[in-house]
Amino acid sequence: MMINMTEKINLKKIEKKTYAYYHQDGLIDLFIGSGIIFAICCFLTELIWLAGTFVIFAVPLYTLAKQKITAPRIGLVKFGQKAQHRTLFIVLILIGNIFLIFVLGLFLYRNVIPTWIIENITSYPSLIVGYTGIVLILLSAVLSGIKRFYFYATSIFIIFLIGQLLSINLIISSALVAGVIILIGFCTILYFIHENPLSAKAILNEK
Amino acid sequence: MKNKDKKTSTEIQPLTYVDKVIHEPARLTIMAHLYVVESADFLFMMRQTGLTFGNLSAHMSKLETAGYIKIIKEFIGKKPHTMLLLTPKGRIAFEEYRKNIKDFFDDMPI
Numbered sequence: 001m002m003i004n005m006t007e008k009i010n011l012k013k014i015e016k017k018t019y020a021y022y023h024q025d026g027l028i029d030l031f032i033g034s035g036i037i038f039a040i041c042c043f044l045t046e047l048i049w050l051a052g053t054f055v056i057f058a059v060p061l062y063t064l065a066k067q068k069i070t071a072p073r074i075g076l077v078k079f080g081q082k083a084q085h086r087t088l089f090i091v092l093i094l095i096g097n098i099f100l101i102f103v104l105g106l107f108l109y110r111n112v113i114p115t116w117i118i119e120n121i122t123s124y125p126s127l128i129v130g131y132t133g134i135v136l137i138l139l140s141a142v143l144s145g146i147k148r149f150y151f152y153a154t155s156i157f158i159i160f161l162i163g164q165l166l167s168i169n170l171i172i173s174s175a176l177v178a179g180v181i182i183l184i185g186f187c188t189i190l191y192f193i194h195e196n197p198l199s200a201k202a203i204l205n206e207k
Numbered sequence: 208m209k210n211k212d213k214k215t216s217t218e219i220q221p222l223t224y225v226d227k228v229i230h231e232p233a234r235l236t237i238m239a240h241l242y243v244v245e246s247a248d249f250l251f252m253m254r255q256t257g258l259t260f261g262n263l264s265a266h267m268s269k270l271e272t273a274g275y276i277k278i279i280k281e282f283i284g285k286k287p288h289t290m291l292l293l294t295p296k297g298r299i300a301f302e303e304y305r306k307n308i309k310d311f312f313d314d315m316p317i
Contacts, residue, residue, distance in 0.1 A: 015243035018255065075251025076290075077244050 016145035022077055023146055025070045026188025031062050033182035040175055069189070073196035089143065093136050126173055130160025148184060155180045228273045229304045233258055234266050238301045241276060246292035267291065275300055
């Protein structure tokens, strides 16, 4: 991407593109998808508090995967504090999203919240959870510039809408969303590895 | 005629202050990319700028000589690794360059 002197130097655009380029490997998708699956498992086993521990073992794994898969292929980049805060914000949004869905589910399960809220939630559970998920993932998409997130927002909309119409269990809808994210993430990784073979590295960085 | 020439030379005067080291398109691209990150390695810069290894090396050397970038050679495991980062001087020079170019184009009649 060569800059021409006559065109405006849009640093925000460059920053966003650089950020999206570094996250084109699909690892973040696997991270999110497996996070949802882990939270579902915690919910089903009634060990909802365990969901928070996901970050403890997933973040080192994610960092290791970045070093082993991404860095040798497209290089290494360290983002400034602003971008690091953005990453943290996105991760927090997604974790918050997962946490919110399952805490809500837990409250429903234990009948702790007021009846009028329960009535509304039990009438449209998929729509409410889906709407929250869409808002949060769209926010992440805008902040990160990762276009796949828009597709996930659409998938959430379709899955949860169908889930609402066909009265499909919330857990199944969430698992479907996680499945879609993991599948796309996996395909993205394969595509990324195919498009960025390791051989290029031998000529470059090891000189 | 003389007056017109004088006016034109005054109008383009801000361009004479433009840093010629940064003004070259490839180096401008490198500077812009390094400006938005903390540091990046050689491979990443190659992929981002679309420059060849030799080309990037040459431009990096010029920017390093000007004191705009810092080249850090390190080892990751047993493999040599080159990290590039903008120096404070380079950051200021780039900001000044942007300002000069912006001023010039802003003053230009449509």
